[in-house]
Amino acid sequence: MRAFNFFSPETVEEALDLLSQHQDSIAVIAGGTDLIIDLNEGGKKPDYVLDISQLKELDYISESDGMLHIGANTTFATLEKNELISEYYPAIAKMADYMGSPQIRELGTVGGNVVSASVAGDSPTVFLAYDATVVLQSKRGTREMSIEEFNVNRGKFRCQIEDDELLIEVKIPQANSNFATAYRKFGKRKSLAIVVLATAMRIERDRDNRIKDARVTLGAVSLHPMRSPKIEKALIGKKLDMEELEPVLQLYTEEIDAAIASRPSVVYKREGIRGLAKGCMMDVLEQYGLV
Amino acid sequence: MQNILVNMTVNGEPISRETAPNRRLLDFLREDLGLTSVKEGCSVGECGACTVILNGKAVTSCLILVGQAIGTEVVTLEGLHGEDELDPLQQAFIDAGAVQCGFCTPGMILAAKALLDENEEPDREQIKRSISGNLCRCTGYEKIIEAIELARDRRLNK
Numbered sequence: 001m002r003a004f005n006f007f008s009p010e011t012v013e014e015a016l017d018l019l020s021q022h023q024d025s026i027a028v029i030a031g032g033t034d035l036i037i038d039l040n041e042g043g044k045k046p047d048y049v050l051d052i053s054q055l056k057e058l059d060y061i062s063e064s065d066g067m068l069h070i071g072a073n074t075t076f077a078t079l080e081k082n083e084l085i086s087e088y089y090p091a092i093a094k095m096a097d098y099m100g101s102p103q104i105r106e107l108g109t110v111g112g113n114v115v116s117a118s119v120a121g122d123s124p125t126v127f128l129a130y131d132a133t134v135v136l137q138s139k140r141g142t143r144e145m146s147i148e149e150f151n152v153n154r155g156k157f158r159c160q161i162e163d164d165e166l167l168i169e170v171k172i173p174q175a176n177s178n179f180a181t182a183y184r185k186f187g188k189r190k191s192l193a194i195v196v197l198a199t200a201m202r203i204e205r206d207r208d209n210r211i212k213d214a215r216v217t218l219g220a221v222s223l224h225p226m227r228s229p230k231i232e233k234a235l236i237g238k239k240l241d242m243e244e245l246e247p248v249l250q251l252y253t254e255e256i257d258a259a260i261a262s263r264p265s266v267v268y269k270r271e272g273i274r275g276l277a278k279g280c281m282m283d284v285l286e287q288y289g290l291v
Numbered sequence: 292m293q294n295i296l297v298n299m300t301v302n303g304e305p306i307s308r309e310t311a312p313n314r315r316l317l318d319f320l321r322e323d324l325g326l327t328s329v330k331e332g333c334s335v336g337e338c339g340a341c342t343v344i345l346n347g348k349a350v351t352s353c354l355i356l357v358g359q360a361i362g363t364e365v366v367t368l369e370g371l372h373g374e375d376e377l378d379p380l381q382q383a384f385i386d387a388g389a390v391q392c393g394f395c396t397p398g399m400i401l402a403a404k405a406l407l408d409e410n411e412e413p414d415r416e417q418i419k420r421s422i423s424g425n426l427c428r429c430t431g432y433e434k435i436i437e438a439i440e441l442a443r444d445r446r447l448n449k
Contacts, residue, residue, distance in 0.1 A: 003292035006312030006358040029356065036315065036354050037335050049312070051359050077348070101424025102402065104336055106348040107355070192337050192424060 001039050008051040012137065015052055015166060020139045022048045023163040029053065030073060031108040033100070034116050058111070058168055061085065067171045072111025080105060089172075090287060091181035091200050095126045098185055101192050111167045117151055117158035117224065120194035124151055125219030126183050127170060128227060129200035135169040136161060142168075151224040158223075178204050178212070182283035184276040185219070195220045197269050199252070199276045203284050209240045218252075221259040221269070228255050240290050245281050249274045295358050301326070302370025316360045317341045317352040320367060328368035328397040332426070339425030342398035343367050349405035351424070368397040371404070380404055380442040387438035391429035398425050403439045407446060415440065 004027075009015040019026060027046035029035050030053050038044040052058065058073035061082050068089065070079075079085050079096035086093045099105055099122055113123040114134060124147065132147040147170075150160050161167060175181075183200040187193025198219030206212040214235040219225045231251045238244050256270045263269075285291045295312045298305070301324060308323055320326045320343065332340035334353050341352045344366040371378035380400045383389070390396050399422055406413055406421035413421065418439045427435060 001313040001315075003311065003313050005293050006295055006356070008358060008361065029359070031354075032356060032359065033336055033354050036356060039313070040315070040334060040353075049356065049358075051356070053359055100336075101339065102405075102421055103339060103342060103349050103351040103424045104354075106350050 002042065002045045004046055004049050006049050006051065008054055010054070012055055012057055012166070012168065015050060015055065016137065016139050016164070018048075018050055019166065020164045022050075026050055028115075028166065030112040031075065032112075033104055033108045034112070034118075052166065053109075063174050066174050068174055070110050070170045070172075072109060072114075072167050072169060074110045076100065076105040076108050076110070076113075077102070079110070088175040089130075089181065090283065091126050091129065091183040091202070094183045094283075095122045098122060098183075098187070104192065110170055114147070114150075114170060115157070115159060115161055115167050118194070119223060120196070120220050122183075122185065122195055122198070122219075125195070125198045125217050125225040126200045127172065128217045128225045129181065129183070129202045129215050130172040131202070131215060132170050132172045134167055135171065136165045137168045138162065138165040140164070148227070153223065178206075180205070180284040180287040182280035182287075184279040184283075186272055186276065196265075197221065197272055197276065198225075199273060199280060201280050201284065203235070203240075205240060205288065209288070209290065211235050211238050211240065218255060218259070218273070221256060226259070228252075231255065240285060240288060242281065242285065242291075246278070249277055252277045295361070297357055297361055299360055299362060300364040302366055310357055312356065312358045314357045315353055316343070316345075316355040316357050316365070319357040319360075320352060320365070326367045326369050330394055330397060332394070337424075337426070338395075339398040339402060339422075340395055342401045342425065344401050344405050347405065347408065349402045349421075349424075366401070366404075368400060371400070378404070379445045380407070380439070383438040383442035383445065384435075387434050387441050389431060389434040389438035391427075391431045395425055395427040395429075399427065399435055403442070407439075407443060411443070411447065413443065418443075 025047040028050050058071040060071040076096045076099045127147050134150050181202045185198035186196045200217045202215045204213040214232045216228045216231045217225050234248050252273045253270045260266050294309045298307045320329045330340035332338035336351045336354045343352045
């Protein structure tokens with residue numbers, strides 16, 4: 001591991017000062033589950049490493065102003081054990097449950113997973129379905145953007161974060177009884193598996209148990225998770241009943257065909273996606289008490 | 292590069308050492324403190340051989356910079372046993388025949404200890420999940436799970 005100077009600020013303000021001062025060659029470390037591997041293998045050679053893992057002020061899960069706020073330093077273990085999440089945000093609970101291993105869940109943070117913006121990451125697919133907004137802060141001020149806008153490559157980052165910025169929060173519209181959410185993924189095994197294929201959905205129902213609104217996302221089929229307007233449109237207006245929903249699975253296959261036509265794995269994934277999508281539909285029906 | 296001063300509690304003893312910051316907790320524990328139960332296996336957080344208990348949680352010490360562990364309480368396998376007596380988990384691993392080559396054993400025991408300290412009566416599924424981040428390439432998982440069940444029962448005086 002190449003030499004660097006190590007900073008462990010005690011406040012976000014102090015962290016932002018250091019970040020702004022050394023932005024040309026500084027790496028921010030939170031859970032470290034990706035960065036330390038890069039440092040150790042020489043893939044990253046920063047002059048400074050800024051440790052934000054001790055910043056307790058970024059470790060929170062709360063609901064206010066109609067939003068669920070998740071602080072960047074929230075670990076996946078915290079998400080997994082949080083009652084608000086397990087009760088009302090099932091797709092997030094599922095994502096935390098799938099993530100890494102017990103040891104990795106204790107270390108890895110929501111902020112780190114979102115900023116890493118890995119093609120094979122779990123959280124971007126889920127947060128996109130939840131219509132998440134990210135909150136970025138720097139000495140210059142605070143700004144917010146949708147995760148959709150955020151997930152666009154920019155220079156050395158795979159997302160729209162600037163050199164002097166920290167991601168401090170992810171927020172999503174608060175759950176209510178008309179929302180149901182689901183996430184399913186394929187990895188090569190159960191633990192410690194990055195995403196091979198994933199899909200998430202957030203459904204909003206009307207009084208007659210028909211789909212009023214749908215957000216459907218596909219993970220690990222493009223550089224960033226993508227929404228499928230085609231599937232969403234097909235779902236809207238449908239009765240919440242498996243028989244009526246099942247024909248939509250064909251559209252999932254078509255989306256996979258379109259997204260990864262040239263990849264050898266397309267023959268498996270065009271079928272596999274149907275199983276994942278059907279699993280999500282079953283989860284949604286179950287949450288509504290319709291099975 | 293500026294050295295950093297590392298103050299932490301390791302196996303109940305306060306320690307204070309100066310070190311370069313470009314090192315992992317794993318390197319510091321093994322090389323500086325001589326705690327060689329902490330094994331380096333894959334170096335990418337997948338095998339769990341370097342597992343230690345940090346502030347009560349099982350974590351992979353290859354994925355923590357030494358500076359990030361300042362002020363924490365770390366427990367390695369060396370900290371488990373008393374003067375003349377092994378920890379119930381250590382004894383159960385022996386009694387159940389859960390040790391083959393032994394390389395994964397410290398990490399397995401510590402992952403299991405973190406579980407039992409949090410949940411004193413885990414079922415088999417919870418036990419399996421708790422060691423899902425630890426690989427045993429002798430593939431002795433059945434015996435390892437049995438050993439953890441045995442330790443659980445002994446701790447509960449069953």
